[in-house]
Amino acid sequence: MSDQQHGNKAEIHTLLQPENHNKKYESLFVEIDSGQIKLPMFQREFVWEKEQSAKLIDSILKGFPIGTFIFWKTREELRSYKEVGNHTLPETPKNDYVQYILDGQQRITSLYAIRKGIRITKDGKEIDYQDIFINLNGKLDDDEPIVTTEIPQDAEQGRYVSVHKLLTKNISDFFGSIPIEVIPLIEFYKGRLVNYDFSTITIKDYPIEIACEVFSRINTGGKALTVFEIMVAKTYDEAKGFNLADKYDVLRDGSDEDKKCLALTKFETIPNSLIMQCVAAICKRAIRGRDILKIKREDFIAHWVPMTESLFSAIDFIRSELRVPVSHLLPYPALLIPITYFFYKTNNKKQTLNQGKLLEQYFYWVGLTERYQSSSDSKIIEDFNKMDKIVEDQAPEYTIKEINYEEIKLVHFSSGNAFCKSILCLFAYNQPKSFDTNGSVILDNSNLKIATSRNYHHFFPKKYLKDNVNDAEPNLISNITLIDGYSNKHIIGKKSPKEYIEKLSSKNTEIAESLKSHLISSVGGFGIDENNYEKFIDRRSKAIADALCKKLLIATEK
Numbered sequence: 001m002s003d004q005q006h007g008n009k010a011e012i013h014t015l016l017q018p019e020n021h022n023k024k025y026e027s028l029f030v031e032i033d034s035g036q037i038k039l040p041m042f043q044r045e046f047v048w049e050k051e052q053s054a055k056l057i058d059s060i061l062k063g064f065p066i067g068t069f070i071f072w073k074t075r076e077e078l079r080s081y082k083e084v085g086n087h088t089l090p091e092t093p094k095n096d097y098v099q100y101i102l103d104g105q106q107r108i109t110s111l112y113a114i115r116k117g118i119r120i121t122k123d124g125k126e127i128d129y130q131d132i133f134i135n136l137n138g139k140l141d142d143d144e145p146i147v148t149t150e151i152p153q154d155a156e157q158g159r160y161v162s163v164h165k166l167l168t169k170n171i172s173d174f175f176g177s178i179p180i181e182v183i184p185l186i187e188f189y190k191g192r193l194v195n196y197d198f199s200t201i202t203i204k205d206y207p208i209e210i211a212c213e214v215f216s217r218i219n220t221g222g223k224a225l226t227v228f229e230i231m232v233a234k235t236y237d238e239a240k241g242f243n244l245a246d247k248y249d250v251l252r253d254g255s256d257e258d259k260k261c262l263a264l265t266k267f268e269t270i271p272n273s274l275i276m277q278c279v280a281a282i283c284k285r286a287i288r289g290r291d292i293l294k295i296k297r298e299d300f301i302a303h304w305v306p307m308t309e310s311l312f313s314a315i316d317f318i319r320s321e322l323r324v325p326v327s328h329l330l331p332y333p334a335l336l337i338p339i340t341y342f343f344y345k346t347n348n349k350k351q352t353l354n355q356g357k358l359l360e361q362y363f364y365w366v367g368l369t370e371r372y373q374s375s376s377d378s379k380i381i382e383d384f385n386k387m388d389k390i391v392e393d394q395a396p397e398y399t400i401k402e403i404n405y406e407e408i409k410l411v412h413f414s415s416g417n418a419f420c421k422s423i424l425c426l427f428a429y430n431q432p433k434s435f436d437t438n439g440s441v442i443l444d445n446s447n448l449k450i451a452t453s454r455n456y457h458h459f460f461p462k463k464y465l466k467d468n469v470n471d472a473e474p475n476l477i478s479n480i481t482l483i484d485g486y487s488n489k490h491i492i493g494k495k496s497p498k499e500y501i502e503k504l505s506s507k508n509t510e511i512a513e514s515l516k517s518h519l520i521s522s523v524g525g526f527g528i529d530e531n532n533y534e535k536f537i538d539r540r541s542k543a544i545a546d547a548l549c550k551k552l553l554i555a556t557e558k
Contacts, residue, residue, distance in 0.1 A: 019204065022197040023069075025167075028108065029115050031099070035092040037071065038080040039109060040100045040233045050149050053110035054132045057163055058147035060196050061189060062140050069104035072211045073097055073204040079236025079243070084113060085120035085129075099202065100233075102211065102225075117164040133160040134189055136182050158182065166190050208234055209293035227289045228272040234293070235300045242301045248272050251308060265315050267327040269445055274333055277380075279307045281337050282344040285384055288377050306344060311336065313343035321356050322363060323429040328445045331367030331418040331425065337380055338362075342387040357553065358390045364551040365398055367422030402554050405545035409537055411477045415456070420477050426519075426547055432482045433514040435504050436491055441484050457483045459520075459540075460533050463494035469533050478540045481518045497528045497536075519543040 023031075031037040048056075059066050075095055083089055092098050101108055113120065113129040120127045131149060136159045138146030151160045158178035165173075171187055178186070203211050208230065232244045252268055254261030262268045277287040283303040284291055295303075314336055318324050327333065339359065351359065362383075366372060371379055386396035414420050432441045443455055458465075459481050462474040492500045501523060505511045512522070519540060520526050527535030 019202045021200055021202070023200050025111070025115075025194050025196055025198070028198060029112055032108075032112055033090065035090040035096075035098070037099045037101065037108075038078075038089070038092065039084070039105055040102075041079045041081050041236070048106050048110045050127050050129065050132060052106075053114060053129065054147045054149050055145065056107060056110055057114065057132060057134075057193070058145045061134070061146065061192050063192075065199075066107060067104065068199040068201055069108060070102045071099040071200060071202045072102050072206065072208075073099045073202050074206070074208075074211075076208065076234075077236075078233040080233070084109060084116075085118040087116050087118045114163050115167050117168070130162055130164040132163045134163060134166065135160055136178075136185055161186060161189075163193075167193060207294070209290050226273065227276055227292050230293060231276060231295075231300070235297050237297060237301060240301060242304070247304060248275060251275065260312065262315075262327075265312070265319065266325060266445060267315050269327045270333055270336065274336065275307075275311075277334070277337050278311055278340045279303050281341045281380075281384070282307055282310065285341075285381070287337060287380055307340070309348055310340045310344040313348045314339040317343070317351065317356075317359065318363075321351075322360055322425065323431060324425050325428060325443050326445045328415075329421060329424050329428055329443070331363075331421040332372045332376070334372050334376055334380060335363060335366055338383045338387050341384055342390060345387065345391045352393060354393055355390055358395055360551055361398075361553050362386060362390070362396070364422055364425075364548065365400060367418045367425070368403070368548065368552070370418045373418065400552050400554060403545040403548045403552070405538075405542040408478060408541040408545050409476070412473075413456075413475050413477045413480050423477050423544055423548070424480075424482070426544065426551065427480075427482050430517050430519060430547075433510075433517040434484055434508075435501070435511065435514050436508055438508050438510040438514045441482055443482060455482050455484070457481045457492065459518075460497055460531075460536065461492065461494045464496050465533060467494075468496070468531070472533055476537060478537045478544060481520075496531045498531045501528055519547060 028037065056066060075097055077098075078100055080100070081089060110129075112118070114132055117128075117130040119129070133148055133151055135146045135148060137156070138144065140146065147163070148160075159182070161174070161178065166186065166189060171183060171190070174183065174186055228244075228248075235242060235244045250258055250261065252262045252270075254264060262270055276292050279300060280287050280292045280295060283295055283299055317339065318330075318336075324330065330336070342359065366383075389396040408423075411419065411423075415424075428443060433439065434441055441455070458474050458479050460469075460472075460474060460479055465472040465474045491504070495503075501511065501515075508514060515521070515523070520528075521543065523529050526539045527533070
């Protein structure tokens, strides 16, 4: 190892030295009131229920440990709360050090709310943190809590004291309102609170990705922050009007000013983590969490609009050219990342005929090989090279074997399996028609979530097979068709294919066309006229295999 490598390793080792120290109750809130400690605004509720806050005070009074607070001391500016309930928090001067709470935000906010007597409106109901009381008749060594959120109607006068008043008033202020004999007890409880040692760890001047790595390693009991939550705080820019949480909401659901959104394209199930990866893909040609966290605020903001434009170009391609109308059918949602990268590299120009075929080949190759089943991040990064080839109108190199229809015959249907989903995409590409009207089948995310969802129909119904065909396995991908929920439930039910197809033929004179849209080219040739399940699975598996080979640009022998 070179001297420079030794030096770099030593530098990192020196950097990772968290400071351990204790803070008193009052010290914590002086620092919050002065703007030295701030509450970063991550994408989550940060106020506990009043009962949880009462339990926290009870633990402190009884001397129980309540966990360690982790602060990140930095000059970096994060999105943070400007107020807690009815209380305004102070601004911190530019370029001053700030201690952001990485772990313990719920506990500190609760303690602060009690100390300030804050009122917070939550779910349309006002919570007054002055209404947390110590039962002066309670015993510290008793299992029963001595801190409560209500005073019983039959309580003895002067036997309950507000924690807020206890912390903010002088002992002399209680004279006359409570029995003189409990004054020493009030002094005792106040001392227990204000002198309690809160364990804290401060990590100073760390890059945010390292600070959060330290947090995730220390935070064994709480909920770890997601990359999205961290980036919401990191990329906030009030001057530029950039709030990632709001930007994502508009991207997903739209707004009065911006109608184009994921919900409108039926791709609303795309997670916010994938959106972060799309930004990193076009900004850094990388998608790992640590790479996302290293993106500078100004770079992230600069790439947000280009990312959304390329993302919608990718979705438009998948919907119009691949005819995959909803996000639940995608073999992997992560397929959007390299295709978004492709359109970013082409400045969102419409793909050439050859590029379209190569992108389709790539799409089905990823799904049918279950490429992103494991180590997906590294494989997606590798696939940027394939996208670069397609940008140049050149075919990437693949190891592609012909799809064997004998293997298709054995594939069990699962709505969560990438191989099955690739076949469902093939079904969707053929724009399936309704058996009863020959109208287009409308596919919707809500009807495609699980294998029992309404758009999935067993052509040979499960109940029919159970009653009529011994040892038949109904749940095969080759027995699945995409139809509307009404026909599935009210017209077909448990009838045999011969019975319901004959009945539907009298209503739908174009039933042969309807069946072809489901890769069923004839009634007789597929064994439907004789309810021959084995023949149906054999012929339809062959039809599926041939169609998939075309998608993979494999020439098949006829």
